[in-house]
Amino acid sequence: MVLRAVQGLRVFFTLLCEVIFGQKARRDKMSQNDSYFLSWRLAVEANNVRPWRTVPLHYSHHLEVYMLGGQYQLDVQLIGEQISVYVSEITPLPGDGMDAWVLDVDDTCISNVNFYKERRFGCDPFDSTGFKAWIKEGACPAIPAVLALFxxxxxxxxxxxLLTGRDEERFGKITIDNLHNQGFIGYERLIMRTSAQKGVSAVSYKSNIRKQLEGEGYRIWGNVGDQWSDLQGDSCGKRTFKLPNPMYCIA
Amino acid sequence: MVLRAVQGLRVFFTLLCEVIFGQKARRDKMSQNDSYFLSWRLAVEANNVRPWRTVPLHYSHHLEVYMLGGQYQLDVQLIGEQISVYVSEITPLPGDGMDAWVLDVDDTCISNVNFYKERRFGCDPFDSTGFKAWIKEGACPAIPAVLALFxxxxxxxxxxxLLTGRDEERFGKITIDNLHNQGFIGYERLIMRTSAQKGVSAVSYKSNIRKQLEGEGYRIWGNVGDQWSDLQGDSCGKRTFKLPNPMYCIA
Structure with missing residues (x-):
């Protein structure tokens, strides 16, 4: 009986070791992939990878974990806190009503994560028809940290x-409604692409608008966007803030 | 005897559970800190946190793991690969000898990690005297991915x-020697701060030099640095590449 008990314990410990070390091997492999994904994401956010069209397919699971698992939200929140610190330091305002901030709309004020969730978080090629239908729903949820900042x-x-590359003619009303139903109320202007601005690059289009704003006398204290093309070019603002977005790149 | 064996097994399993779940609790806590550190590092590299003087003290261990544990090296390597892809796409060169790249020196070509290792990777305030002594040693090792790019x-x-904020009068010879002993041989020019440029901000100093280079007819295809102040301002180059450096910030 004692012999049988010893044998039983041996089998038990062998199984336990397999579970523990098997898990470790899996963790090591995952951790290596995690490391590559971290490098890629960092390079994207620091504007070292461009232009890129789709997310490398082997990162689709990592993207899902990043976008839905809490890290993306934490990243946005920390940037929101950094912006808050900067806002608190701007004192006092002249009071002439010309102190402005420029905020991008898509994946800055309101989120398209639910759309990209169905397209492997950017691993699938851009689905232009689907995206138009998605916008038409007017159901993009607010990004909480940006709504608080707003x-x-x-x-x-x-x-x-609010400065967006969305087409004014086609999406003007639904964008206004979507922003309103998500609590973006009281903004100065929502500027969208007119038919005359079609085909102009994002950097040129947004630079021109910002230059016009400065021409009107606005002082742009801050400029917030999820794309580098929101933040580059002319009249960028005294400070720019890049929100994370590893799902797509608008050159 | 059977009763004693059962009791023994109960104690064993209780201890085993404590080890496993205690580890899990510690892992959860560590993972929460890891998440905050990731957010902070991302925000730094995307130029959302600035100016900053020292690394938050509670990240000193994270910095150590990041800088020495392989992730930093992987991050630099991936950016090196991105630059390589871009370099391969530049064809053909006009052959007039005016196609240029601008590379920063400290923590771009050669590394100061060994200096910062002794100063909690940037958690300690900047040690100006110590840093001068460190440079005088001429022992900064090459950053392998950048040497390969070079x-x-x-x-x-x-x-x-090579464009650096190092003082020419004080560190000219040792910098040339250090670059040489690390394999940086065959560069066009090493440009250092002269006494006339003391006190000028990094962005202005480097912008002026790049403008002068363009004035001489150079086409700056790429500009590589570990600080945003290497990459902003005028005549930045057709592409800029930000190498990671979460240890210090030069405004």
Whole structure:
């Protein structure tokens, strides 16, 4: 009986070791992939990878974990806190109503993650028809940290200009409604692409608008976007803030 | 005897559970800190946190793991690969000897990690005296991925300009020697701060030099640095590449 008990324990410990070390081997492999994904994501966010069309297919699971598992939200939140610190340091405003901030719309104010969730978070090629239908739903949820920032900016007396590459003619009303139903109320202007601006690169289009704003006398204190093309070119603003977006790249 | 064996097994399993779940609790806590550190590092590399003087103290261990554990090296390597892809796409060169790249020196070509290792990877305030003594040793090792890039650029016929904020009078000779002993041989020019440029901000100093280079007829195809102040301002180059450096920030 003692012999049988010893044999039983041996089998038990062998199985236990396999579970523990098997897990470790799997963890090591996952951790190596994680490391490559981290490098890729960092390079994307620091504008070292461009232009890129789709996310490398082997990162689709990593993207899912990043976008839905909490890290993306934490990343946005920390940037929101950094912006808050900067906003608090701007004192006092001249009070002439010309102190402005420029905020991008898609994946800055409101989120398209639910759309990209169905397209392997950017691993699938861009689905232009599907994206238009998605916008038409007017159901993009607010990005909480940016909504909080938006409200803070308005409370502090800044004029908030929302600047988007969305087509005005086709998506004007639904965008206004979507922003409104998500709490983006009280902005100075929503500027969208007119038919005359079709085909102009994002950097040129947004630079021109910002230059016009400065021409009107606005002082652009901050400029927030999820794409580098929101933040580069002319009249970028005194500070720019890049929100994370590893799902797509608008050159 | 059977009763004692059962009791023994109960104690054993209780201890085993404590080990397993205790480890899990510790892992969860560590993983939460890891997440915050990831957010902070991403925000730094995307130029959302600035200016910053020291690394938050509670990240000193994370910094150590990042800088020495392989992730930093992987991050630099991936950016090196991105640059290589871009370099391969530049064809053909006009052959007039005016196609240039600008590379920063400290923590771009050669590494100061060994210096910062003794200063909690940037958690300690900047030790100016110590840093001067460190430079005087001329013992900064090459960053392998950048040395490989440097050689590739020279092989491809580019003129490589090394542009550094180091003081020419004090560190001219030792910098030339250090670069030489690490294999940085064949560059076009090493440009250092002269006494006239003391006190000028990094962005202005480097912008002025790049403008002068363009004035001489150079076409700056790429500009590589570990600081955003290497990559912003005027005449930045057709592409800029930001290498990671979470240890310090030069505004």
């Amino acid at each position: 409200k803070k900016l308005i409370d502090r007396g800044f004029k908030v200009v | 050689k590739k650029l020279i092989d491809r016929g580019f003129k490589v300009v």
